[in-house]
Amino acid sequence: MALDIGPTPTSAPSTPVGAATSETRLARATLIALALGFVGLFLLLPLGTVFIEAFRKGAGEFLAALGDPETFSAILLTLTVAGIAVPLNLVFGVAAAWAIAKFEFKGKAFLTTLIDLPFSVSPVISGLVFVLLFGANSALGPILQSYGVQILFAVPGLVLATVFVTFPFVARELIPLMQEQGTSDEEAARSLGATGWQTFWHVTLPNIKWGLLYGVLLCNARAMGEFGAVSVVSGHIRGETNTMPLQVEILYNEYNFVAAFAVAALLALLALATLVLKTALELRYSDEIAASRRH
């Protein structure tokens, strides 16, 4: 660059001026086609199939399938379990992230690893853990049974398994965010005379609300869709302990395809609604989100 000994500047090869990325058109087109093809083949096609199968015999059949008492109770059960598990993990997640991001204590690294455990363990094992803890041959099971408390094959077991599997979502979303934000905002609030609760409510919570919302949305999506762990503890009692994913499997195994896909479509719709909500919030509050990440 320093020495230009070419005869005239005009003879220099013309490269597009102002293009920071120098890939050729072909490379760009190939990459985009590849990405779109992949998304289409592995995401859109299966999802589309679910809806097509669900409506194969028309909307009437679809609604009839959802109106079936067993299916309806599965929908209610899923909403109940998610309705209990998500708030619990909201509280646990905030508490765990708070402890890890804002305090120094022994065993912190171990706790951080432990939070990831549900992600690294197969959901089936997560379910089995509760069978071992509360089953008929366990130490706890018969004692609770004698007081009339039913854990396994009942709502408490389903909630426990779901809480266990979805525990990391909120905490993992919040830990890096809270670590990045540091403790000086809280210190500032305390130095101005705010109590611990005022500091949390007026300073910490507003700082993490977007991260918290993402965590909750993801946690909810997983809580509704969880199959493995729930399958182990549910006992598959029809109309009583079958959640939506379990109901889908039962209907499918009974060759009741329209009903199976109808429930599956509803489940997929819940997941899609979650994503749409997340994206809409991101668009609506993009300025505020950017401001809360960087000062």
Next chain:
Amino acid sequence: MEVRVQNIRKEFGRYPALEDVSLDIRSGELVALLGPSGSGKTTLLRLIAGLESPTEGTIFFGDEDASKKSVQQRNIGFVFQHYALFRHMTVLDNVSFGLNVRPANRRPQAAEIRRRALDLLELVQLSGLEKRYPAQLSGGQRQRVALARAMAVEPNVLLLDEPFGALDAQVRKELRKWLREIHDRTGHTTVFVTHDQEEALELADRVVVMSKGAIEQVGTPDDIYDHPVSPFVYGFIGQSNCLDVTLSRGEIWFEDRPIGLRAASEPDGPATLYFRPHDIELVDGCGCLAGLVTAGRRVAGTRHLEVSLGRTQPPVEIELPPERASSTDHSRVAFRPTRWKLYRGAGDVARGSVQAQSSGIELAPTGT
């Protein structure tokens, strides 16, 4: 309110951050804690605030023992290095925060809170920006919001951690002058931490120089600059040269010759001579320091010359009026310090100063 720090020791884990530090801050004073990073200055500030608790020792606010009180109870104003403004609140809400979180019996009326916050914003020259969010302000403006927020609670003492550290040079200078004015008008007892000596000397009534978890010297900017008590302070504050010299029969020798400075009452042996670049005079002939100019720079009204006194010695820097110094390299220059200080091992042993005169050199060494 006066603040007394008594025999404070602070350890983080097993690493000592402060060792037996005592400091009296008078009411209404503007004090700078100055030191290199790791000197414990921020730790001392946070201890006064109550954001850290001391391993040993006591801190008094007036006659009250504040060390048992929490940060909320101490009623201090703390300005953080990166401001720590609440990013989801407007400027007005930030400034009112300290009043809004008070328990109902001590909380002023909403209208009163608003009036006080607006008054403070006027004081820090941010009127009209009360509806903005911190992200919409420049660095200097954020700093002022942070100061207004800290002053809103009518603190016993105002504590600032590197208040201008994150700003560019121009804004720093403006804010420095402005902070001094605010202090003179409001009269808050103020302590600020800085690693910028210029800032400390220009702004503070008294400067506390810290190094390695201990206080080296406390004094007015003049004291600190003119009478540094230790080699560290001499080296840390302002420009200085140090030379390895030898004392022989009351005379100071540099390498193989006497340099015309006397420290009569001192025993023979090696020592270190400190002098500032501008405290020198050019002399003719010998009995002085002499060397070759290796570099020259014109800095505003003076010329800075780098002089090599010998191959084994680091070069020294001297400052001269431009008309008296040739800018050409490799010219020979002979000079003698007019104000100097001799240190030996731990403490200082002798210092001296002469009136820079063209005729007759008078030397007045004073032993300590």
